[in-house]
Amino acid sequence: MPKVLIADKLSPLAVEVFKQRGLEVDFETSLSPEELTARAGDYDGIAGIVVMNTPYGNATTTAEHTIALIFALARQIPTADASTQAGKWEKSRFMGTELTGKTLGLIGCGNIGSIVAERALGLRMKVVAYDPFLSKDRAVDLGVEKVELDELLPRADVITLHVPMNDQTRGIIDAAADLKAALESGQVAGAALDVFEIEPAKENALFGLPNLVCTPHLGASTTEAQENVAVQIAEQMSDYLLNGAVTNAINMPSLTAEDAKRLGPYMRLAEDLGSFAGQLTRTGLQAVTIEYEGHVAELNTRPLTQAALTGLLRPMLDSVNMVNAPVLARQRDIEL
Template sequence: MAPKVLISDKLSPEAVQIFKDRGIDVDFMPDLGKDKEKLAAVIGNYDGLAIRSATKVTEKIIAGAERLKVIGRAGIGVDNVDVAAATARGIIVMNTPFGNAITTAEHAIAMMFAAARQIPEANASTQAGKWEKSRFIGTEITSKTLGLIGCGNIGSIVADRALGLKMKVVAYDPFLSVERAQDIGVEKVELDELFRRADFVTLHVPMTDKTRNIINADAIAKMKEGVYIINCARGGLVDEVALRAALDSGKVKGAAFDVFSVEPATENVLFGAPNLVCTPHLGASTMEAQENVALQVAEQMSDYLLHGAVTNAINMPSISAEEAPKLTPFVKLAEQLGSFAGQLTETGVNTIRLEYEGEVAEMNVKALTAAALTGFLRPLLQTVNMVSAPSLARERGIHVEDVRREQQGAYENYIRLTVITDRQERSVAGTVFADGKPRIIQVKGINMEAELGAHMLYVTNEDKPGFIGHLGMVLGEAGVNIATFNLGRLAPGQDAICLVEVDGEVPQPVIDRVLAHPHVKQVKPLSF
């Protein structure tokens, strides 16, 4: 029986035809996604669901999707899909991460011009029969400094357009190397310096715990008097209450927003502010972009339903069925090594080197490298997957090296991940034992054996008496239960590393107390 796909949002006739041409039974109901009850009633009849942003694929919808194998999102954002619930049910969630890049970048540039020249207000005034030339004195773009928060796929396109407009461009992006910045003509800076120097600030980062309210009252206070702020990325990156106050006071001369903390934004604290330009999340809304992502998602879903090929999956690595049983534990190890290193890296990255030794060197190391890069990039780019990770690393100028060699040491196989930044070189290595569970076996040249749990504390310290007692006492007094405790050291009395698995998140005041011990150098909470 042919696979059956439901399209519950507005996809083009050409996208619908792709499914039909590939022999897939397709029902095109472009308004069904707006009705949760009707969608829930019929979803059990389909193997695939193709959507844009209007359809909300909730846990309730997924619970009734007994046949569903794949959800395809025409676009990059999967905020409208409960990815965790889909994963639990074994449903692949795909997106089309690169189809909207040019369109979104162009919208950011258009919004910058609109705010700088007060075009919407001037248009309304002129069409109302007024002629208020003196009221609408604008700001020239040429020679001004544009501050990019995020310089990935979309941000680098914005930089290219801004340079063409003869602007100076500074960029804050922890994953942007100095070499990549030079190649695209931007200056890599820290966030506070960007706030201090930029005449225009534009955001091009995903919404994560680290980027939420990245522009708040404190950030605005560090900016130039008369700065402009543009957000065509995600709602919630800017504290809207703080921005409203800054627009009212004149500290921020203008703002242009395509996204809001709550959407649809039928009301918002920003509405009515002076020199505010708003659009209803139009960043990806051009005919070209809408068509590109629609065709792409139809091809991806067809390839999976007919042949099992996985492309741009948010929640599944691209591994063939034949190699999966043997490769899967090493994929998990590679992703954990990447995540471990990514959570500890806070400076620009030049190179990531993956060394594969023993039996693992004969496996599909391309998938393993992609898994390691996924783990490394995920702390800042939560939607990254094994397909998009290599290209996202390239965009940030990160050079990736793969090294394979025969077994040389005590372990039958192991993977070592080395991160080379502007300041240092640091490595972490691991292996998979007979039980199929990944283990850390070395960190920064210090041998230790540790299994990574959901919540970990990474502590670097001097190997001196009193440290273990201090750590245990602080955690115990805070009610933090230790699950596993792993220690390693270079030599007696020298540098040591402690990896502690705990039964929940450790509050910041507790971390500060651990750090207060004179023998402790660094304390970092990690999650896996």
Template sequence: MPKVLIADKMSPRAEEIFKERGLEVDVNVGLERDELIKIIGDYDGLAVRSATKVTPPVLEAATNLKVIGRAGIGVDNIDLPTATNNGVVVMNTPFGNSITTAEHAIAMMFALARQIPEADASTQASKWEKSKFMGVELTGKLLGVIGCGNIGTIVASRGIGLKMKVIAFDPFLTAEKAIDIGVEKVELDELLARADFITMHTPLTDKTRNIINADALAKCKKGVRIINCARGGLIVESDLKAALESGQVAGAALDVFEEEPAKENPLFGMDNVVCTPHLGAATEEAQVNVAIQVAEQLSDYLMSGAVTNAINMPSISAEEAPKLKPFVTLAEQLGLLAGQVTASSIKEVTIEYAGEVSELNCAPLSSAMISGLLRPLMSEVNMVSAPAIAKERGMDVAETKRGSTGAFDSYIRLVVKTENSERSFAGTVFSDGKPRLIQLTGINMEAELAPRMLFITNNDQPGIIGSIGSLLGAHGINIASFNLGREKPGGNAIALIAVDNEIGTDILDEVMALEQVTLAKALVF
């Protein structure tokens, strides 16, 4: 039974869902780092919010951990590269608190425009300073949205409903989508120069960190107002303070800060700054929604292999998982086979999906295949980390899809190019659900892969089968199956032999010494 740890405070509904789905669950919140390290090795899944820091030491101790679920959007409290390298899937819940966070951003914009917090404090202090609090209308103002994903899109629609004109900067926003949601797509510099209000809705990455700094603020329209309900670190707080003091920025409303909990901050105490303690997702509805989502997503993954809202792996629905499972095995085996028979460094990889398999979600299949391909060279590679490692190593990976051709309704072909050679490997899944090899180094053959195999390339000449059989028999190596293929009579031929015993280098040397043999490799699956 998979075991899950809930390490941060969240709705009790999460624990209930885990138990309903048949998982064992512990709730242990507020753990110090060393306490978490001591127990994390016992768990298959980890559910967190923003308080628990999943650092490299924690992940190294998490020897059984398969998945981390973040009840919320941001995952900057999770060391994503280490999780990926360790094969841990990281999921978030991008939709559970989208409306709540968007509404908070709009509320902050109103509070900033009408100086509501300061006016409230003044009035409750028995001061009637009506003339002091001269606000501005939102109607007719230009709202600049940095980051037009789920939350940014909702904020844009609310801005349009307030009769504001909305412009958006987002490298992933298409022209068609911009038209659909009613915004004008612009570059960042143009947004800074034109916007009366700027609201941030982008994740914190290397590219977005400090995106609003002194240079950016200098490009803004004088008197701009800035709202950040996304992530701390998007704004250089010291630069913002200087711009507020100079009047370049008329006001700022911040729900997030560079360091949290924010007990001290250079912006605290300024008259034209509104601050809240990271309340973007703090509604009853959002807390329940994200708890339900994270519990359902972790349960689906641990019980059926379904992957939803993963940051570092292609998604697989619960309906897709059973259909994909045999093809994932086939893809991984093809990659592992190719990786073991390829001697020089790999330059290009082409993956071809034909027939029925081409209509499935092929992204996880490609990840599994690349994982198998790299594993003989890098033992730590896995399905999660493989695509990133292949990219880092400059390996070009291409996918093609086509309809059914040839004798098989469905097949996968892997073509591996090195500096010196090009080899193709193909396989299919039979009606019994078992993967089968149907082509090896471009030569047709049918074989079921076994845990230990001997791969041989040779010249097609009489006596080779007997010579190999006699040699293996002399060493006490039992043959489970003997599969053959050839280009043409007397041409290049291959043999794939399943054996019950380990084949050492001394035996390989003897096989290589046979006159007809050109290559011999021991394979492990």
């Protein structure tokens, strides 16, 4: 029976999922790093760590926080609250903006962005979206208009960003460096931030501006979201330990339970063939070519490729596994 150690705070629902799936669970949140290292060998999945995320567990909560921040800006709720609690009654000072009929510009229309779009449409807003990966059919299904970035910016009354920081989005996000001047000049009426480049954000050039609303990365901070994430990761880990299924992994290909069962014999063969080739190799590897023909070519071959690469590198590297094989190959300038 696979054994799981939970060493961090997690919803009790996740523990129940593991137990219901037939896994043995130890729940100890007070272990020191040294104790955790000493105990790691008693549990499954340590030698090659599959890193999974839970992209759907907190998407709704994060989208709701986005809508809350939009309302907070449109109606100046934080400053109005502070003013009223200070004993002032500045009703005429806080003239708000109605959202109905306004245009929301959505930069990034993935898991979170698509839910923001649905909520905005429910508020009778118009939604235009910029996302290179958003298909026309998906845009129609969501009820949004897909546009290019240079069209979105002048059309939108409200703009929200739901993109990761990478080479493709850095130009968009780095534009925030000009945000202070835009807020002070009135070119941008207000801004709301929940994520900062450096966290915890103890200081920031924007702090103190009257038309700025900030929260300390609260997007996923609801009881429901934390339970959803805990249950989802428990289900994913159980599927992996019991069936070999890999879902939402960020360091190896996804693999359904059906694929794991179907590919099992091929994966063993791929690793054995890779090991055989690795033992025959007498010179430094520069490139590896793997070809698939016949029935196997119609299957999910990415896990097979990693299995073959694992076998190929094992004669040279004892610590190689399916998770780290591609990384080790890149570090050694081996082209795959």
